[in-house]
């Protein structure tokens with residue numbers, strides 16, 4: 180046999196410390212060769228060099244290309260799946276007319292030989308195809324990478340190139356390919372390389388059509404010789420690949436074929452070893468919604484996230500134009516706990532798992548959804564920065580945004596009662612979307628709901644209509660009253676209701692930002708019920724004259740000031756109606772909101788979060804108790820009355836605690852004694 184050193188037009192140069200390469204024209208003209216030509220080539224290609232004239236490129240690949248070496252298995256298994264699907268296509272088009280028995284990919288671990296074999300019975304490769312696809316084309320990825328590396332931008336490029344097959348060298352000291360093409364009269368070939376530029380190729384005996392990729396695992400990668408580790412990788416990346424993937428066997432119990440029965444009359448079960456198929460070849464997202472029941476959707480959710488609570492509802496995505504995308508997105512029960520819900524969407528490309536960290540790829544608020552997105556238009560081997568810049572990815576996120584809004588709108592229109600029953604679980608998501616995405620705001624305006632303290636739900640328009648008559652102030656502005664907790668503000672809410680005012684419940688973690696947004700969009704103002712006295716919150720024209728003169732107020736002020744912490748409370752008199760409480764505690768809407776936003780992060784002013792809590796102590800100059808305090812000659816008694824009035828106000832606002840609360844209880848007992 181003639182042994183040649185192949186000189187081809189694929190060449191790498193080394194310039195100083197930078198490696199880059201160049202591929203000649205041969206690559207771009209790929210002529211299919213006939214079998215006879217292939218045979219001649221095998222004879223001539225016993226050994227060759229993969230055109231690298233410098234040290235080898237694999238250390239670079241190993242170091243820079245993938246942050247996760249484990250993806251070698253995804254690459255090889257998806258190549259094997261591709262080869263199987265290609266054969267199926269050829270059979271459908273009549274180009275391959277032998278019977279295709281079960282197409283199957285097998286991952287075989289041999290711990291003693293320290294090998295992992297990825298076997299398929301797909302199209303296989305002729306010698307020329309190995310030459311073309313493995314020696315040359317697969318190298319184009321390496322070439323591209325090395326060129327970028329030349330620009331010293333390697334870190335940004337990590338993962339931006341799919342080297343596919345060559346990723347095997349990240350974990351192997353030697354890789355062998357044994358392959359037999361589906362083509363009539365094809366000869367089986369073996370290719371072998373140790374990761375250096377040299378490869379060898381020879382004809383071998385192989386009767387089964389398809390390809391074995393045999394990895395001789397390197398010393399530093401022995402973790403991949405553990406069955407559990409391989410299982411973990413396979414179920415992460417290959418769980419939904421479209422061709423059955425076998426990894427070893429597993430034991431199961433089946434009915435005894437002899438039909439022997441146990442004491443209860445049931446056919447006995449016997450242990451049986453069966454093939455361990457690690458994937459579900461037809462996941463729900465690839466089926467049409469008409470073929471799926473609610474139960475199927477729930478089961479699929481459980482397949483994705485075992486042991487989690489059922490989702491609220493789902494959206495089945497199916498787009499062919501201007502890009503291909505399928506998927507199912509689920510609305511989890513958010514329960515105001517946003518962080519734990521993130522990073523649950525799994526991104527696939529043709530059923531191959533890419534990532535479950537879609538942050539910055541889909542809009543932030545969509546990150547709260549769960550489920551699967553599959554698009555062949557998403558490149559498989561890509562870095563995050565690359566994905567973000569990809570125009571398909573951008574279109575995809577816009578599309579999902581629209582679909583989600585459409586679905587919510589549909590649900591609202593179809594069954595409002597049901598929609599309302601889900602509202603408390605989805606409001607954070609919708610508010611998040613409306614805050615972060617103007618398009619989503621516009622789409623959601625029709626179905627976003629406001630809930631009041633009586634558990635009634637309104638759209639924005641409905642609500643404006645409801646409160647218009649009573650809650651328009653003297654400047655013609657609608658004022659929406661709200662509380663963060665109907666329990667904590669019970670007394671204040673009752674007061675407001677007595678006046679014919681409605682009070683909304685705004686208790687989501689995003690409430691203060693959301694309120695601000697609504698004020699801008701709806702031209703209304705929001706005021707928490709404890710932000711001021713009702714007269715001030717919704718100012719009307721009528722002025723109530725004060726029963727106490729200025730002088731009397733001046734005399735009374737130090738008495739109140741002497742009974743509160745002056746650092747925290749500012750005493751002020753207001754001429755309110757007699758039916759209002761004698762003393763009320765309020766906190767400026769502006770200050771409180773700023774502090775809340777500061778605490779949430781984003782918005783608000785920087786120093787607000789660290790400012791102390793400040794309150795107003797509003798004394799109602801028209802209340803009979805205030806006149807009584809003023810007229811009380813016994814100083815001790817006057818002090819007790821003042822303290823009692825202040826404590827009652829604090830109690831309504833949930834501010835009376837600790838020692839002050841104990842003193843209040845004791846004083847109250849003495850008073851009723």
Ligand SMILES: Nc1ncnc2c1ncn2[C@@H]1O[C@H](COP(=O)(O)OP(=O)(O)OP(=O)(O)O)[C@@H](O)[C@H]1O
Pocket residue numbers: 254258259262299301302303304312313316317320341342343344345390559560
């Ligand atoms: N198991 C296989 N059976 C048949 N052909 C294969 C097999 N594995 C690889 N090939 C051939 O080798 C080529 C190069 O494979 P490689 O994985 O490097 O790139 P790719 O699959 O084309 O792209 P990607 O970077 O997305 O993996 C494939 O396109 C295919 O033609």
